[in-house]
Each structure stands twice: as structure tokens, then as C-alpha cells.
Amino acid sequence: MTENTHADTPATAADENRLIAERREKLKALRAQGIAYPNDFKVDSFAGDLQAAYEDKDTWSAEAIEAAPRQVAVAGRIILMRGQGKVSFVQMQDGTGRIQLFIHQGTLGEDAYNAFKRWDLGDIVGATGTIMRTKTGELSIKVESIRLLTKSLRGLPDKHHGMADVEQRYRQRYVDLIVTEEARRTFVQRSKIVSHVRRWLEAEPRRFMEVETPMMHVIPGGATARPFVTHHNALDIPLFLRVAPELYLKRLTVGGFDRVYEINRNFRNEGVSTRHNPEFTMLELYQAYATYHEIMDLTEGLIRSAAAEVIGNTVIEWDGATIDVGPAFRRWRMEDAVLELNPEIKPGELRDREAMAAHAKRLGIQVKPSYGWGKLLLEIFEATVEHTLVQPTFITDHPVEVSPLARESDTDKGITDRFELFINGKEIANGFSELNDSEDQAARFQAQVDAKDAGDDEAMHYDADYIRALEVGLPPTGGLGVGIDRLVMLLTGSSSIRDVLLFPTMRPEA
RNA sequence: GGGUCGUUAGCUCAGUCGGUAGAGCAGCGGACUUUUAAUCCGUAGGUCGACGGUUCGAGUCCGUCACGACCCA
Numbered sequence A: 001m002t003e004n005t006h007a008d009t010p011a012t013a014a015d016e017n018r019l020i021a022e023r024r025e026k027l028k029a030l031r032a033q034g035i036a037y038p039n040d041f042k043v044d045s046f047a048g049d050l051q052a053a054y055e056d057k058d059t060w061s062a063e064a065i066e067a068a069p070r071q072v073a074v075a076g077r078i079i080l081m082r083g084q085g086k087v088s089f090v091q092m093q094d095g096t097g098r099i100q101l102f103i104h105q106g107t108l109g110e111d112a113y114n115a116f117k118r119w120d121l122g123d124i125v126g127a128t129g130t131i132m133r134t135k136t137g138e139l140s141i142k143v144e145s146i147r148l149l150t151k152s153l154r155g156l157p158d159k160h161h162g163m164a165d166v167e168q169r170y171r172q173r174y175v176d177l178i179v180t181e182e183a184r185r186t187f188v189q190r191s192k193i194v195s196h197v198r199r200w201l202e203a204e205p206r207r208f209m210e211v212e213t214p215m216m217h218v219i220p221g222g223a224t225a226r227p228f229v230t231h232h233n234a235l236d237i238p239l240f241l242r243v244a245p246e247l248y249l250k251r252l253t254v255g256g257f258d259r260v261y262e263i264n265r266n267f268r269n270e271g272v273s274t275r276h277n278p279e280f281t282m283l284e285l286y287q288a289y290a291t292y293h294e295i296m297d298l299t300e301g302l303i304r305s306a307a308a309e310v311i312g313n314t315v316i317e318w319d320g321a322t323i324d325v326g327p328a329f330r331r332w333r334m335e336d337a338v339l340e341l342n343p344e345i346k347p348g349e350l351r352d353r354e355a356m357a358a359h360a361k362r363l364g365i366q367v368k369p370s371y372g373w374g375k376l377l378l379e380i381f382e383a384t385v386e387h388t389l390v391q392p393t394f395i396t397d398h399p400v401e402v403s404p405l406a407r408e409s410d411t412d413k414g415i416t417d418r419f420e421l422f423i424n425g426k427e428i429a430n431g432f433s434e435l436n437d438s439e440d441q442a443a444r445f446q447a448q449v450d451a452k453d454a455g456d457d458e459a460m461h462y463d464a465d466y467i468r469a470l471e472v473g474l475p476p477t478g479g480l481g482v483g484i485d486r487l488v489m490l491l492t493g494s495s496s497i498r499d500v501l502l503f504p505t506m507r508p509e510a
Numbered sequence B: 001g002g003g004u005c006g007u008u009a010g011c012u013c014a015g016u017c018g019g020u021a022g023a024g025c026a027g028c029g030g031a032c033u034u035u036u037a038a039u040c041c042g043u044a045g046g047u048c049g050a051c052g053g054u055u056c057g058a059g060u061c062c063g064u065c066a067c068g069a070c071c072c073a
Helices: A018-033 A047-053 A062-067 A110-117 A166-171 A173-179 A181-202 A246-254 A292-311 A334-341 A353-362 A373-384 A438-453 A464-473 A484-492
Strands: A071-084 A087-094 A097-104 A124-133 A139-150 A229-232 A237-241 A259-267 A279-288 A315-318 A321-324 A330-333 A393-396 A418-423 A426-433 A477-483
Touching: A047 A071, A047 A087, A047 A097, A047 A139, A062 A124, A071 A097, A071 A139, A071 A173, A087 A124, A097 A124, A110 A139, A166 A173, A173 A181, A181 A259, A181 A292, A181 A484, A246 A259, A246 A279, A246 A464, A246 A477, A279 A292, A279 A484, A292 A393, A292 A418, A292 A426, A292 A477, A292 A484, A315 A484, A330 A334, A334 A373, A334 A393, A353 A373, A426 A484, A438 A464, A477 A484
Parallel strands: A097 A139, A330 A393
Antiparallel strands: A071 A087, A071 A124, A087 A097, A124 A139, A229 A237, A259 A279, A279 A477, A315 A321, A393 A418, A418 A426, A426 A477
16 A cells, blocks of 8 residues: 655644645646546536435336436535445535435446545545446436546545534535535525525516615714724725715615615624624615615515525424414504503603603612613613514614604604614614604704714714705605514524624634 | 523534543554445544633542523513
8 A cells, every 4th residue: 555755745734733744645646647626527417416316216226227327427515424344425515516426347347436535525526427326226327437536635524423613614604515404505595595585676666776885984874873994095084984874875866766775794892792703795775766665564564575585484393483474563652561560650741751761770770871862762662672572573663862864753743763673682773754844853963973973983974965965855755674684694594693694703813 | 781501622412520532433554346324453633712710640639710501581
């Protein structure tokens, strides 16, 4: 057998080990034969398609398959090998699924079979042969030729325990996707959900148009959140990664694109948790001549159709709760919800700043002098109501104080035409009738600037160009924001946002 | 930011009362012509996250730090 010559094996990584060194020796031998990284293998079939085509074992018995011979060329990664002397079984995985390769020395020839025997788990191979069914009924490819297309230098994780360390699963997602079927399925689902959302929004009668607006803002706006800052060298100005696309999308509605949406990343300079990632994906849409009631209808329809068409069921298990997005979502005014779950608060106290401050203190909420009754109402809502909202619930009619971009109610001053959707205690969506009164918006911006001056570093900036756009005229418009990551969490039953982000933000490796 | 838990072979994990580091898988050598986590025989593989302390002696006890998970703010 081959002699080990470790002395001239280059170490390329700190975690280089003996197993890698052994594989490097095999790669060296392949290089010497001039067949290390071939690039001319042509694939004509895929594992998942073949499994589906021959799924019916009665129609496609071993004899029936033999009577209708089919020649295929497949390629993928070796994830399991069972050698048995002069015959071997290989589980090969491609982008669509897995299929067994039946490798017989007599069919392949002795030299080719011996070469194959030196390959490792994780190697990527290309094989040609005919479809067959083995004695035990497993669909297989009787291999006539097989080539090593890419040598894998690193072993795969334990074949039955997989990758248990979640940190490694996030850091080395490329390995996680090879060995964790559930992870692969979640990201396939995510792709289908996003694709469905686009098709559904663009279909009749909705006819939304997808647009792309700046990710780098001169003035960060559209949400109360701390931004990331960067610097543009040529212009010598600071630029802010966007916290929301809202103000640009509404500029487009001013411009006459009166049904627009954008699905893209937002960036907020905040902590990392099972519900938060510094960059996250948001759907925002704006529909002229719609009110927040119609936007609630649209939100419901969007989520219901995504569940039905992508998951195939409107009933979803999520973190121990059984959630049904099939029936109409409850719509509950924020003040009513707070009153119902806080019997100590009397209706007359809701808009009394001092009474609400006393209730907030009783609940252990830190009350800042700048808080008005609106902010206190929101704080009490978050402390006492939010976590109880398991089935889909629209909380509506938020205070003006905490809704700087939403239209004030015509009938109830101090309250906006706004809603937030909660499912299983998590905020999934936020929408409102847009504030299109430029003078009101100017006053709201000024209030935010005053709050910022008073030390609130999440408060908004004054965006004079946005006011100019409103002065040109924003039609009456309804808007919506949906956290796509959280929607995917719901629809895939994932309990951490990191399970639906391919590469979640992590501290750099030590 | 606070609390709890974790970090041991390439992977998954044991490690008792502080006394010379263990298993399965993967690897390597061998047997095996229909396996399904194949099986069987043999074999090699360790900076016990890092640093410091206690001790005759530390994977184990104490402290600090790093990274991660979960919960709370």
C-alpha cells in the first residue's frame, strides 16, 4: 500500500490533522495521474427526480425496471458507503435528494473498482449506469463507470448523530446543509415562501410592482432604531445602512407607482437573539387608495396563501403552540386589550399620563420623564398583553406618540390608523394608513428631533426631502411591513431566527 | 447588561471521591458478490477551550478570560 510521506504535506490550516493529511496524500496521487479536478462530467439525471419517477414499487418492480432499461448520468457527494468485498453500496446526495449507487467489481472492472475503494465519505463523484432495484427493494443505479470529480479533504460529521453543535452548524453552514436534512428543508421552504410572496403580490387583482430602493441612506429613516454607519470616501460623508425602506417607497407612491413592494435587507444596530439578527429581511409594500383595514385583509390573505400553498396546511406547530392562520384574524384595539388584561386600569385613565405612569411603575416598567400616555400604553401592552397573543391577532389603533409615520384617526385624536400582527407572542407585521399630511409629518419629525436631542438615540431624523415629497402630494395610502424571517420561522416551525438565516451574524471565531 | 449551562480524539459523547484519558462512528490494515447506521478481526489517534491558583498530584476544585446555547432585561 501507499507509504505515508507526511514530511512534504503542507499544513494549510490550524486544525490540520492526520485524517486531512491522509486525504491530501490521496489528492497528491490523483494530481500525479492528472485526474485531480476534472471538469467535463455531464449530468443528465437527479436523485430526487429518479426517486419520484420510480416511487410506485408495484408498477416499478425490479423486473419492470429491468424490462425498460434506463441509462443515467448522476453526480453528487458520497455520504454513506457500505463495502462488501467485490460489491459496494454508496449513498450519493445531490441537490434534489439521495440515491444508492450499486457498484459491482465485475461490471466496473478490477482497476476502476480498486481506485473507487480508496475514495472517502464526502468525495464528489459522477457515475453512469442503469436504473435497477436491489434485492431489498432499494432504487439504485447499477454503475458502469464512476469518476472522482472533487476530492474532499475533510471528513463529514458523524454519520448518525450529524452536527450537534449549533455554533458549528451556523459557522459551517456548508457542512450543516450536507448532513442536516431538516436544515436543507427549511431553506428550501424559505425560498418557496419568498417566491410565493412575490408571485402572490404581483398577481391579479393586486398587481404590485417590485422595486429596489437605496440600502445606504444619507438620513436614516422609516423606523425608530439605531443604524449602522459607514463612510463614503469620495463624497466624504457618513452613510447609514437603512433601518427601513419606508420613506423611499412612499416617495415612489408620490411618483405614481401606486402599488410597490420591496423584499430586501434592513440593518439595525442592536443585539442578537433568537428573534433578532442585525441584518434581516423585510417585505414592505404600499398601496395607494387603501386604508389600514384593507391592508389587514391583504396581510391575512398573504400569510394564509403562503401557508396553504407552500406548507400545504393552515395549521402550524410553532414552539409548542398550535396556530391556525385559516380563520379570520382577531382585530383588537390596543386600548381594549390593555384594559381587558389589566383590570386595575380604568378606562378613564388610559390617556391620563400620571395615572398610566403609576400603573407602569407598579408593573416594574422604567418610566422616563419624556414618556407620554401613548408610550406608557405601549409599554404596558408589551409587558402584559403581547406574550398572550398566540393565535394571529391584529392589535390596532396605536397612539400617535409611538407612530411617527402613521395617519392620525379622523375620529379619535391621539390615536393612529395602525395595526401590528402578533402570532405566538411575536410581532410578525406592522402597517398603517400612511400619514400624507406634510404639515403634520413635519411636526412629527420635529417631535422626533426633540426626543433625539433629549437623549433618545432611536428617535428619527428630520428628512426635509421627504417632507418636500409629501408636499408634492402622497395619495391616501396604506402600507405594510412583514418580517420575512419571522414569517419563515412561523411557517417552518423554527424557534430561532438563526435557523432560517443561512449565515446568521456571529462573533468572529477566536 | 444579568443568570444558568456547555467547551474532552476528525465527528457524537462518557469520564465516579482529585491519583497515568475511554467508547461508538470516521480513519488505517485485513475478510466479505445485494447492503440500509452492513458485519467481523486487527490498529492508530489527545495542548481535556485559554491563562492563573489550590494541591505531592487537576479533565475533575477555585478564579479570570474567550466562544456558544438557553432564559431574563
